[in-house]
Amino acid sequence: MENDVTETRIVLKNCGKIDPGDISTYLAADGFKAWKRCEEELSPEEVIREIKSSQLLGRGGAGFNCGLKWELARKAKGEEKYLICNADEGEVGTFKDRYILTCDPFSFMEGLAIAGYAIGVKRAYIYLRAEYHYLLDTLKQALQQVKDLGFLKHLDIQIVEGAGAYVCGEESALMESIEGRRGEARFKPPFPTDQGLFNHPTVINNVETLSNIPQIILKGAGWFNVLGTGKSKGTKVFSVSGDVDLPGVYEVLMGTPIKKLVVNLAGANEIKAVQVGGASGRILPKALLDTPLAYEQVLGSGAVIVLNRQRDILDVVYRNMEFLADESCGKCTPCREGTEVMMEIYSRLVNGEGKEEDIQALEDLSRTMMQASLCGLGQSAPIPVLDSLKYFKDEYKQRLAQSGYLRTLKFVGRA
Amino acid sequence: MSKYNRQDLLKLLIQSQRESTFLSPTALEELSASFDLPDNELFGVSSFYSFLSLKPQGKYVIRICKNLPCHMQDAQLIMDCLQNHLGIAPGETTKDGLFSLEMTNCIGACDQAPAMLINDDVHRHLTPEKVSRILREYT
Numbered sequence: 001m002e003n004d005v006t007e008t009r010i011v012l013k014n015c016g017k018i019d020p021g022d023i024s025t026y027l028a029a030d031g032f033k034a035w036k037r038c039e040e041e042l043s044p045e046e047v048i049r050e051i052k053s054s055q056l057l058g059r060g061g062a063g064f065n066c067g068l069k070w071e072l073a074r075k076a077k078g079e080e081k082y083l084i085c086n087a088d089e090g091e092v093g094t095f096k097d098r099y100i101l102t103c104d105p106f107s108f109m110e111g112l113a114i115a116g117y118a119i120g121v122k123r124a125y126i127y128l129r130a131e132y133h134y135l136l137d138t139l140k141q142a143l144q145q146v147k148d149l150g151f152l153k154h155l156d157i158q159i160v161e162g163a164g165a166y167v168c169g170e171e172s173a174l175m176e177s178i179e180g181r182r183g184e185a186r187f188k189p190p191f192p193t194d195q196g197l198f199n200h201p202t203v204i205n206n207v208e209t210l211s212n213i214p215q216i217i218l219k220g221a222g223w224f225n226v227l228g229t230g231k232s233k234g235t236k237v238f239s240v241s242g243d244v245d246l247p248g249v250y251e252v253l254m255g256t257p258i259k260k261l262v263v264n265l266a267g268a269n270e271i272k273a274v275q276v277g278g279a280s281g282r283i284l285p286k287a288l289l290d291t292p293l294a295y296e297q298v299l300g301s302g303a304v305i306v307l308n309r310q311r312d313i314l315d316v317v318y319r320n321m322e323f324l325a326d327e328s329c330g331k332c333t334p335c336r337e338g339t340e341v342m343m344e345i346y347s348r349l350v351n352g353e354g355k356e357e358d359i360q361a362l363e364d365l366s367r368t369m370m371q372a373s374l375c376g377l378g379q380s381a382p383i384p385v386l387d388s389l390k391y392f393k394d395e396y397k398q399r400l401a402q403s404g405y406l407r408t409l410k411f412v413g414r415a
Numbered sequence: 416m417s418k419y420n421r422q423d424l425l426k427l428l429i430q431s432q433r434e435s436t437f438l439s440p441t442a443l444e445e446l447s448a449s450f451d452l453p454d455n456e457l458f459g460v461s462s463f464y465s466f467l468s469l470k471p472q473g474k475y476v477i478r479i480c481k482n483l484p485c486h487m488q489d490a491q492l493i494m495d496c497l498q499n500h501l502g503i504a505p506g507e508t509t510k511d512g513l514f515s516l517e518m519t520n521c522i523g524a525c526d527q528a529p530a531m532l533i534n535d536d537v538h539r540h541l542t543p544e545k546v547s548r549i550l551r552e553y554t
Contacts, residue, residue, distance in 0.1 A: 089523060090523070092483055092484065092520070092521045093482075093525050095523040095524060097523075098523045129523075130429075130466045131521075131522040131523055134535050134536060134537060160426070161429065162425075163425055163428070163429055164519075165464050165465065166520060166521075177425065178422060179422050180422045180423065180425050181424075181460060182459055182460055182463040239526065241484040241525035241526050241528065243487065247525065247526035247528075279482070279483070305487075305525075311487070319482065319483045319486055320483060323482055323483075323520055327520060
């Protein structure tokens with residue numbers, strides 16, 4: 001167990017084995033067998049039942065039950081419905097979808113074909129972030145090959161490109177962007193499954209979620225729902241970066257301890273803390289490295305950034321807050337102003353100009369933002385603030401003491 | 416009646432920028448007429464997205480990632496190095512109109528940090544030596 005370096009590859013099973021430019025290699029690896037099975041043997045309701053009983057939860061970070069989402073959209077009133085694949089991964093430290101799209105652009109497209117059939121939609125969009133424009137040709141080529149083989153007679157898939165906005169990974173902002181507007185989050189309800197894209201019922205699934213679908217259909221929900229933990233079934237694809245010898249993409253069973261991922265697989269040493277879930281992710285100290293990676297504990301989009309003992313936690317939170325303030329869409333006040341004020345406070349703290357009352361201000365602001373922000377960006381922005389205050393209070397105290405000392409020096413200088 | 420569908424706006428803004436490095440007032444006026452949308456609506460959308468620019472840009476736009484994983488691998492050193500080579504600060508364009516320099520948010524290359532985009536190409540595992548070599552390739 002100490003040196004266990006095994007991965008469990010479901011989503012990544014074809015990566016490095018098939019040629020992303022040649023669909024015949026995907027077909028040789030059981031590609032589109034799941035789709036054929038749906039088309040020939042299963043009704044849309046049966047497909048939904050299978051996905052529901054697999055207990056697959058959304059891999060974008062929010063963790064909503066995938067089959068339930070499909071069912072809600074299928075049962076929603078209206079003829080026109082839409083399906084969107086969210087390929088806008090912009091979370092700091094996340095690059096797993098880039099890896100999936102580069103190495104196996106077919107699995108998620110098969111997932112789209114199946115989802116389209118199950119939900120009853122005729123039009124799907126793949127929303128690709130501008131930063132990944134270099135993947136567009138791979139995707140277009142793969143899509144053409146899938147079409148040419150007649151797997152998409154029921155579904156028209158279009159690729160839409162973003163133009164640089166982190167918040168467009170949030171589903172309602174993403175839909176605004178596809179509609180040709182500023183990517184600002186919408187009020188919920190109504191939820192997308194009732195009124196989504198162009199106000200029609202819409203399902204938005206992450207690349208990784210969709211990549212799981214073919215395997216679940218082929219091997220059955222009963223194969224999938226025994227993997228992982230009580231609530232988190234299957235595997236999760238993680239992006240590991242920061243202070244590790246082997247940064248990269250790893251797929252492990254849900255419930256795997258953080259330690260196995262960052263130490264055994266990615267080769268981290270002298271760990272001080274690990275941030276799980278990107279800029280607004282949890283910051284866990286070394287003592288909590290046995291925490292299992294699962295929805296019940298800590299997961300997010302799968303970004304894992306390792307910080308070694310030379311890293312300054314306040315600097316880390318400051319960097320992240322700068323990012324969040326930058327990317328806040330500006331629609332709601334708690335997030336727009338909150339991230340900005342927090343950034344100011346951290347800027348003062350790291351520059352030795354912090355004050356005692358800053359800590360209280362951070363705590364108060366955190367509460368307001370978590371309760372009152374419109375979307376996940378503002379709601380989760382305080383998470384690293386609160387974690388760092390909880391686990392690394394000493395660093396704050398030290399900074400404040402230094403700040404006080406610096407102020408006396410300045411005073412002496414002026415006198 | 417508008418000539419285009421609202422949902423094509425972002426696509427056409429991107430296309431227009433690809434043709435002339437930025438969204439000129441003339442281009443925006445034309446699009447505003449074609450979409451039958453007020454100027455402020457066009458400005459609102461154009462100014463929201465970080466890859467759209469309302470001022471002229473260089474032929475090559477260098478976007479260097481400033482977020483945590485790149486920062487931890489000395490992205491600042493690469494930034495300084497680019498500034499030295501090009502003689503411009505972030506947000507500026509070289510006099511010959513060849514390069515613009517921008518700080519950007521995560522480009523999803525954290526496993527290959529520090530990283531940057533030059534137009535649509537990603538450059539990974541940057542070092543000062545590598546930066547000089549890459550810049551030469553573009554000049």
